[in-house]
Amino acid sequence: MQASILIVSKNRxxxxxxxxxxxxxxxxxxxxEVLVFLDGCMDESFLLKSQFDWVKWDSSExxxxxxxxxxxxxxxxxxxxLIGLDDDAHPLYVxxxxxxxxxxxxxxxxxxLAFEEIKGVFNSxxxxxxxxxxxxxxxxxxxxxxxxxAIRKEVYEATNGFPVWIDIYGEESCVAIEVLAQGxxxxxxxxxxxxxxxxxxxxxxxxxxxxxxxxxxxNTAFYYLxxxxxxxxxxxxxxxxxxxxxxxxxxxxxxIYFQSMFEILIFLPRLMSxxxxxxxxxxxxxxxxxxxxx
Numbered sequence: 001m002q003a004s005i006l007i008v009s010k011n012r013x014x015x016x017x018x019x020x021x022x023x024x025x026x027x028x029x030x031x032x033e034v035l036v037f038l039d040g041c042m043d044e045s046f047l048l049k050s051q052f053d054w055v056k057w058d059s060s061e062x063x064x065x066x067x068x069x070x071x072x073x074x075x076x077x078x079x080x081x082l083i084g085l086d087d088d089a090h091p092l093y094v095x096x097x098x099x100x101x102x103x104x105x106x107x108x109x110x111x112x113l114a115f116e117e118i119k120g121v122f123n124s125x126x127x128x129x130x131x132x133x134x135x136x137x138x139x140x141x142x143x144x145x146x147x148x149x150a151i152r153k154e155v156y157e158a159t160n161g162f163p164v165w166i167d168i169y170g171e172e173s174c175v176a177i178e179v180l181a182q183g184x185x186x187x188x189x190x191x192x193x194x195x196x197x198x199x200x201x202x203x204x205x206x207x208x209x210x211x212x213x214x215x216x217x218x219n220t221a222f223y224y225l226x227x228x229x230x231x232x233x234x235x236x237x238x239x240x241x242x243x244x245x246x247x248x249x250x251x252x253x254x255x256i257y258f259q260s261m262f263e264i265l266i267f268l269p270r271l272m273s274x275x276x277x278x279x280x281x282x283x284x285x286x287x288x289x290x291x292x293x294x
Contacts, residue, residue: 003032003097004079004153008069009087010038013045015197020052022090029054032097035077037069065167066146067174074161082156086147089196092118092125092132099192100150111155111184112176114141114292115148116193128195137190142289143176144186148194151179158182165226165267165274169212170219177227180286181278188292214256217242221264222271229277 005023009016016036023034035056038045040063049057058073074082081100085091093099103113122128149172159178162171176186220238224231239261247257 001081001101002079003027003081003083003100003150004077005032005034005083005085006036006070006073006077007034007085007087008037008039008066008073009041009045010063010066011041011043011045012087013041013043013048015088016045017048017051018197019085019087019090020048020055024052024054026091026094027097033078035073037073039063039066039069067162067166067168067171068164070146070162070171071164074156077153080153081150082153083150084146084148085194086196088198089117089147089194091148092129092193092195096192103187103189103191104150104152107185107187109183109185110187111152111179111182112144112186113150113192114144114186114188115150116188116190117145117147117196117294118193119196119198121197121199122195125195129193132193133190137188139188140185140289141188141292142180142186142286143173144188144292145294146172147196147294148192150192151175155179155182155184158184160274160276163226163274165222165271166219167215169215170223173223174226177223177278177286178276180289181282186289186292190293210252210256213242213246213253214260217257218260218263221260222267225268225271226274226276227278228283229280 005027007016007019020034033056035058038057038059040060046059058076060069081104083100100113104110116132118128118131120128159175159182161175163174166174179186221235224234224238228234242257246253
């Protein structure tokens with residue numbers, strides 16, 4: 001089986017360089033392919049094109065958002081299996097493609113594999129794997145995270161793909177719900193692991209993430225509006241919870257909260273063209289599934 005490894009990157013030249021260097025040492029480029037989309041990068045990431053000329057590059061001078069960029073990139077992939085990685089994440093096993101194929105072949109109804117995510121900046125992959133649980137852990141789950149997963153190409157093509165109506169944060173949930181609605185399963189497995197090279201201490205020190213708050217609030221509302229037959233109760237709960245927890249605690253959160261409401265109202269007529277309600281019985285089954293570890 002041919003695998004396509006797909007990465008969207010924005011202004012993280014050093015992280016992307018590290019990931020591509022690792023991939024170059026792990027994969028057989030005569031069989032598999034790597035595709036990268038540079039989404040409005042302003043940090044000279046384009047210089048990597050000559051350094052890694054075996055990569056199939058795509059780019060946009062103006063940022064279009066991670067989800068629309070993935071939508072563009074995944075349509076161009078030729079592999080039977082599509083492996084998604086963040087630009088700051090790399091596989092921790094030399095045979096990660098073979099392991100992915102083996103799990104898919106063993107589980108014919110599985111459409112997506114959610115890989116184990118090991119967060120942190122380590123001195124070596126061996127140090128990262130010290131945080132890995134040796135015992136095999138696999139279970140069906142409700143979604144996957146974009147830093148490390150695999151999806152059968154035929155399954156991806158049975159969905160609407162990564163949504164163009166979301167820019168960033170939440171796009172994986174949209175693909176996941178469509179995969180499950182098609183009757184396929186999502187399997188979490190720790191037999192394949194990626195090191196997501198995030199500095200957890202630095203992130204804690206950064207404190208409140210206003211950008212993420214606004215995006216997630218808006219995109220969660222979009223998610224309900226597109227996929228839920230009767231979304232307004234869910235949206236009301238969403239906004240009430242975020243009003244109490246965030247908007248009432250901080251002036252900047254307060255402004256972003258109401259700005260998000262305004263953006264939803266403005267975009268609503270266009271969003272309705274993407275509406276794809278999922279049967280309530282399927283939604284009930286999905287809610288019973290656990291989330292993957294992340």
